[in-house]
Amino acid sequence: MGYPHPTHPKEQAVLSKHFGDAGARTFDGWVKRGGYEGLKKALGMTREQVIEEVKASGLRGRGGAGFPTGMKWSFMPKDVVKPHYLVCNADESEPGTFKDREILRWTPHQLIEGCAVGAYAIGAERIYIYIRGEFTAEHKILVKAVEEAYQGGALGANVFGSGKRIDLVVHRGAGAYICGEETAMMNSIEGRRGNPRIKPPFPAVAGLWASPTTINNVETLSASSHIIREGAAWYKALCRGNPKSTGTKLFSVCGHVQRPGNYEVVMGTPMTDLVFDMCGGMRPGRTLKAVIPGGSSVPILTAKEIEGCLLDYEGVVEKGSMLGSGGMIVMDDSTDIVYQVMRLARFYAHESCAQCTQCREGTAWTTRILERILAGQGKKEDLNLLLDLADNMTGKTICVLSDSCAAPVVSAIKKFPEEFDAYISRARTSSLVTA
């Protein structure tokens, strides 16, 4: 079906096949649509076989980092000495990203099934789904689906008669972007402030309550049951020739396109197909200025750079940015780049957990400099100061929130210097920011 728009001919609907179809929300509805076959099949395989199948499929993490999923699962200890945990990351708070929300609200059983497959593969008897506090409706839908899954035998002490126990707890966040970072998420589940932890130890060694833990994104886990059901070869074939980026990916497109929404395409699809064909391009009379392709934490691309850019992990890197979470912010020629970059910096300053100096001070200082420039009090040296600050904010902290603030700032200064110069030379003023 597709939601909020009918599936476009250039889409390949696997995860999004039942978006918009309220009948798919219930346990019975999901089973009627072929649901839980993947889980049943997985339960008939060994843990190792499930991991090998996911490895062979080429599935990579859809939460942003693109780490190979099968490999991540294989890091979990073979023998279950301490309890193993699976954490599903449904914190979705990266500006521009709203794909997991669609999975949660239309196909909660797709996620539960994927979680159960993952839990089985890593030897976990308990799953925590961490859902952001603001997703109120999705939380209700998910809790109801979990109850049904217990009743239907997909969760509980004896999953589908296999003798395996898999329990699932929905844990609600309370407003903190940083809790999307996997180690902060574990602290938050443990009832602590959401400060990221130093790695090592990695979660597979010492995660939740110092037990072996795997954290995966909603979309990643959802894809895993399809892979088990249809086979690794099927999934691997869903790409445009790059064997390092396989399968389908949900892209959230927002901003100045005619049809914002989620689109599911095979890896390697040209970005211009997505922006101009599927999303209908810019509003009448407007032209494309820039795209931030992977959620707000990645370098900004110019209209020229998106030409020939392929939507897969390597394709976007080749153009100097990252695929990230697949959340694309499209900006037309009406966009004030300096103002929007300031808003992003303000976002990171607001969301910094403040434990690392470079991040706590850097995100706030960056915001203040950008506000000063917008208020007509910028100095020529400010751009170099911003770049210098960004350098000190990159690769030096416990997690990458600090780097994520630096990436859009640095790339905007490099790619749109004239917009910054216009404010600094007082050729342009903003009514939105005052000194």
Added chain:
Amino acid sequence: MSAGHSATEAHQPVFVGEVRQKLDALFPKYPTRQACLLPALWLVQEARGWISEGAIHEVAEVLSLTPAYVKGVVTFYTMYHTHPVGRHFIQVCTTSPCNICGAEDVAKAFLQHTGCGELGATSPDGRFTVIEVECLGACGFATPVLIDDDFIENVTPERVPGILQGYK
């Protein structure tokens, strides 16, 4: 969200009756009492509208934590209110993706039509509090607004008066 008790009222225990049962139902879901902290705080906020000093002490007590520890956690998370708010709490997303689609005008319209005057302030009749929030995770439906537990998509300044009529 129920109407909050005032800041001057003495604290009445939250974890009694049905709410106590909900708390007890949390314990088997986590291996430690500490891990029940976020859900326990949600129970308090659902019952009282905000989390007072008295509630912090009570939560600490039932989970065998110190009040200082609980307070440290409460203040980390932006959705927990540490002071009373209006009967209806309105959160307007104004982060970049919504911002470029006119979110700041939506926030202004809410301020104007609720009589709140400024962000974070409660309207004189106690009905509304309006704040701007960072990314609500629904960027393709700009501008998303969360009123209490109702997530409303595609809000424009024109729709604001009509939406507010549903909240007395």
